[in-house]
Amino acid sequence: MVTVSQGQGKPIGAESAGGWPGVTEMTLAKLPQVGRWWRHSLGPRCGVHQGIRETRPMITLYTFATPNGRKASILLEELGLAYTVHKLDVMAGEHRTADYLKFSPIGKLPALVETTADGKTCRLFGSGAILLHYAEQTGQLLPIDVDAGAECLSWFFMGISDLGPAAVEMFRFSVRLPEKLPSAIDLFKGELIRCYNALDQRLSVVEYLAGEYSIADIACYPFIAAAALSSGSLLDRFPNLKRWHDLLGTRPAVARGMLVPEL
Numbered sequence: 001m002v003t004v005s006q007g008q009g010k011p012i013g014a015e016s017a018g019g020w021p022g023v024t025e026m027t028l029a030k031l032p033q034v035g036r037w038w039r040h041s042l043g044p045r046c047g048v049h050q051g052i053r054e055t056r057p058m059i060t061l062y063t064f065a066t067p068n069g070r071k072a073s074i075l076l077e078e079l080g081l082a083y084t085v086h087k088l089d090v091m092a093g094e095h096r097t098a099d100y101l102k103f104s105p106i107g108k109l110p111a112l113v114e115t116t117a118d119g120k121t122c123r124l125f126g127s128g129a130i131l132l133h134y135a136e137q138t139g140q141l142l143p144i145d146v147d148a149g150a151e152c153l154s155w156f157f158m159g160i161s162d163l164g165p166a167a168v169e170m171f172r173f174s175v176r177l178p179e180k181l182p183s184a185i186d187l188f189k190g191e192l193i194r195c196y197n198a199l200d201q202r203l204s205v206v207e208y209l210a211g212e213y214s215i216a217d218i219a220c221y222p223f224i225a226a227a228a229l230s231s232g233s234l235l236d237r238f239p240n241l242k243r244w245h246d247l248l249g250t251r252p253a254v255a256r257g258m259l260v261p262e263l
């Protein structure tokens with residue numbers, strides 16, 4: 001099923017350059033002096049300035065009602081980007097078809113395809129790649145300050161590579177699989193608690209994970225929201241995480257992104 005969504009988030013910058021909301025000429029001019037570290041360490045392909053597309057591409061998001069998919073839709077909503085949603089029927093195995101594997105070779109959701117004005121396409125698969133790509137392309141949701149940027153990337157990757165996989169495996173072993181293996185369930189429960197403790201401690205000293213709202217928050221929120229929904233009292237044990245969860249829930253773009261795809 002295909003539906004069309006229009007990200008309605010207000011871009012953070014008023015003017016735009018290259019058709020990208022929030023990327024102003026001033027932002028672009030400032031970046032070389034600010035010196036984003038990956039431009040120096042990884043070369044000119046990486047980074048906002050030299051690798052940016054000149055015009056905004058058309059965006060198709062392949063997704064399903066899952067936390068990983070919702071990270072991508074929240075991001076697109078926050079950036080105010082127009083996108084088409086293609087909802088995959090996972091139960092029918094649409095994520096394993098040859099057509100979809102062209103976009104996501106691993107056959108997982110989400111994936112996203114950009115089509116540029118000259119008809120070229122570019123795929124992105126995995127929520128982490130999607131979030132980082134658009135943060136780089138727009139210069140939004142990724143702190144410019146080096147220290148805040150380091151915190152942002154640390155929590156962002158914790159969300160992508162620790163919290164997300166632990167939550168997915170916990171769901172697989174405790175809900176999906178008919179055989180309940182206590183050792184596997186305990187292992188992933190322990191990993192999740194470890195993530196929640198780390199997040200709670202961090203959020204006891206900052207409002208958002210990187211100090212300011214960023215892709216680090218988006219990388220973690222849908223899994224915390226799913227856990228809060230399935231276990232109403234869970235967040236009572238993590239008061240700072242609860243405060244952050246409730247705060248993010250008030251963001252209109254987060255609320256809209258959490259409703260994608262329509263059920």
Ligand SMILES: N[C@@H](CCC(=O)N[C@@H](CS)C(=O)NCC(=O)O)C(=O)O
Nearest residue numbers: 066067068107108109110126127128
């Ligand atoms: N590293 C990927 C993981 C994606 C992932 O595990 N997606 C799940 C849905 S939340 C999926 O596609 N499951 C179907 C399957 O594994 O066959 C990301 O961060 O997006």
